[in-house]
Amino acid sequence: MKIAIVGVSGAVGQEFLRVLEERNFPVDELILFGSSRSKGNVYKFRSTFQSVHELKHNDFFKDVNIAFISAGAETSIKFAETITKYGTIMIDNSSAFRMDNNVPLVVPEVNAKDAKNCLKGIIANPNCSTIQMVVALKPLEDISHIKRIHVATYQSASGAGAAAMQELLEQHKQLANGKKAKVNRFFYQLAYNLIPHIDIFTDNGYTKEEMKMHDETRKIMHSDVNVSAMCVRVPILRAHSEAIWIETERPILVEEALNALKKAEGIVVQDEPENKKYPMPLFASDTDSIYIGRIRKDISNPNGLSFWCVGDQIKKGAALNAVQIAEYLIKENPSLMLN
Secondary structure, three states: OEEEEEOOOOHHHHHHHHHHHHOOOOOOEEEEEEOOOOOOOEEEEOOEEEEEEEOOOOOOOOOOOEEEEOOOHHHHHHHHHHHHOOOOEEEEOOOOOOOOOOOOEOOHHHHHHHHHOOOOOEEEOOOHHHHHHHHHHHHHHOOOOEEEEEEEEEEOHHHHOHHHHHHHHHHHHHHHOOOOOOOOOOOOOOOOOOEOOOOOEOOOOOEHHHHHHHHHHHHHHOOOOEEEEEEEEOOOOOEEEEEEEEEEOOOOOHHHHHHHHHHOOOEEEOOEHHHOEOOOHHHHOOOOOEEEEEEEEOOOOOOEEEEEEEEEOOHHHHHHHHHHHHHHHHHHOHHHHOO
């Protein structure tokens, strides 16, 4: 089994290395790719050290079974043909192909079977905030169809990359030392602040990040659900939080919702408000699960439920979800193990 990682030097690329090792993913040979700046960097995987190759239009992917791509939409578009031309399955973490009708957009707990319909040799990994939301929604959708979703996200610095995480840490140090916080990665200082602006604004007043949650949720869940999102950057390092309100076709009892969520794959319910137990990004960071709590009836809507949802953005929101897609493909098609 020959595996490639493109964009290995970034936060998600580094997480790919950790997740593949943690899950004992079947890797016989690993090849790493990056930009010209990353060429020659060395990273440890299991007991070996691997050098980074510069990504170019060549035949390096000829014997690669699966390639995990996290180098941005522009790179994914530019190199998709080079990566897939010899049969490599490209699992892409960028936004480049998510809404392509011929590219499945997959969250394994929700729509794993869509991964089989890989006409272009490309499978898209959804937006991080969408991933954690649809994992939480699937057990509830199975009880009663969800007609409408309102969601407010509280998104960590990691969503903007490793440099953004470092900037947040440095801003706290600068301010603690009486200095002015330096701003490069965000529109404003993130330390001690909230920024209600992620990605660019569209003509309807929503940002692209907010529209991704609408469009991607409908595609993943094969649903006509309406989604209205407000996405906010918060001074947290690597776990996203979401406050979610849903309206279903019939009322769902809180007990029904709790039972379904507790049985669902990839979910941990932390819902003991009387004991002050509820999900928080402090404890969800660097974990695999989506954590759900504060589950209650929406007092403004007889068919409504409201809950709080937290998940690690770099892990389940990116690298882990992609690796789970690959694990599903291998399970369904063991011949992928053969070069």
